[in-house]
Amino acid sequence: MTCSSRMAVGADVHAWGTWGGPGRERHATDRAHRGDTRPLSCQSVVVTAQTALKQALRDTFGHDARRHGYKGSAPTWRKASAQGDWAIVNVQSASWSSSERLRCVVNISVAPEPWLRWQSHLLGAAMPKNVTEHLGLFRDRVHPAGSPPGADAWWEVTDEASAARTVAGIAEQLELGVWTQLDELLTPSGMLRTVRANNLGHIHGEAHEVFFARAEALLLMDAGESARLETCLARALDGVIPTQRANAEAFDRWVRVQAAG
Incomplete structure (x- = not known):
């Protein structure tokens, strides 16, 4: 049934009040007052x-x-x-x-x-x-x-x-290049390169030396103890502010346990 034919049928049914009850009649009346006499199924749908x-x-x-x-x-x-x-x-x-x-x-x-x-x-x-x-x-x-x-x-x-x-x-x-960049960062060597370049997106630059030292230590620890790992851990401890010293020492201990395991 087309919208025009449904409109005709709908008008008859609403007149007798036998389809949809009084709520639908009031809705139809409201739409008629707005100048919109189409049935509900013919109304345009607003997409947010x-x-x-x-x-x-x-x-x-x-x-x-x-x-x-x-x-x-x-x-x-x-x-x-x-x-x-x-x-x-x-x-x-x-x-x-x-x-x-x-x-x-x-x-x-x-x-x-x-x-x-x-x-x-x-x-x-x-x-x-x-x-x-x-x-x-x-x-x-x-x-x-x-x-x-x-x-x-x-x-x-x-x-x-x-x-x-x-x-x-x-x-x-x-x-x-973004898809390619993400694929490179999914490799251990790719992530290590970007950490050593002091560039982790939002965090970048030499002002975040302690963060980058910790990040590199995390990426190296599973390979076991090494001179480079020691250098990273030393940088992470030496550059930390006094109020963060306890957290830095806890990180140092945890990484050493991972490297030894």
Whole structure:
């Protein structure tokens, strides 16, 4: 039955009050007062910005992620290595977004197994089965093309068309070396190189010398005791501020136990 024919039938039924009860009659009357005489099934469905983005990610970006070996669904995809390291790609929506307007950005993260092991010890709890983006040792963001250097620019979604453009832009940015970068960081040698370059995404530069010394020690400890490991542990202790000395010594002891085991 077409919308026009259903409209005719619906009008007769509503007139007799025998279909849907008084609640539906009031609804029909309200719509008539607004000048909309179509039956409910012929009304246009308003798609929220959240739904539009989720559908676009599912229909297009999800295929890209799986092609690169990732599993999951919007907004998060993960890839694990044989060593238990994890790479995570997460499309984060701003908490202040509305149903009409949404802003989003891509978080990328890599969590080596030794780092997760230390976090588990530190927190006194097992790591979640599905490692989340914020647990990464390496963490960074992917921004829209043309964003000024250092600017925390986000994509904006208002409807299905802008959602499709956003997801296409995200896919394009990740194809410009991001997938390759994540694969490199999933290897022990790749992560070690970026740690020694003092670049873990959000954390970078010589001002974080103690953090990088600890990170390198974690990546080296499973190979056993070595001169390089001793150097890293010494740097981690020498550079720590007095109020963090106890924590630094606890880290030193734990790493030595791992290296000896």
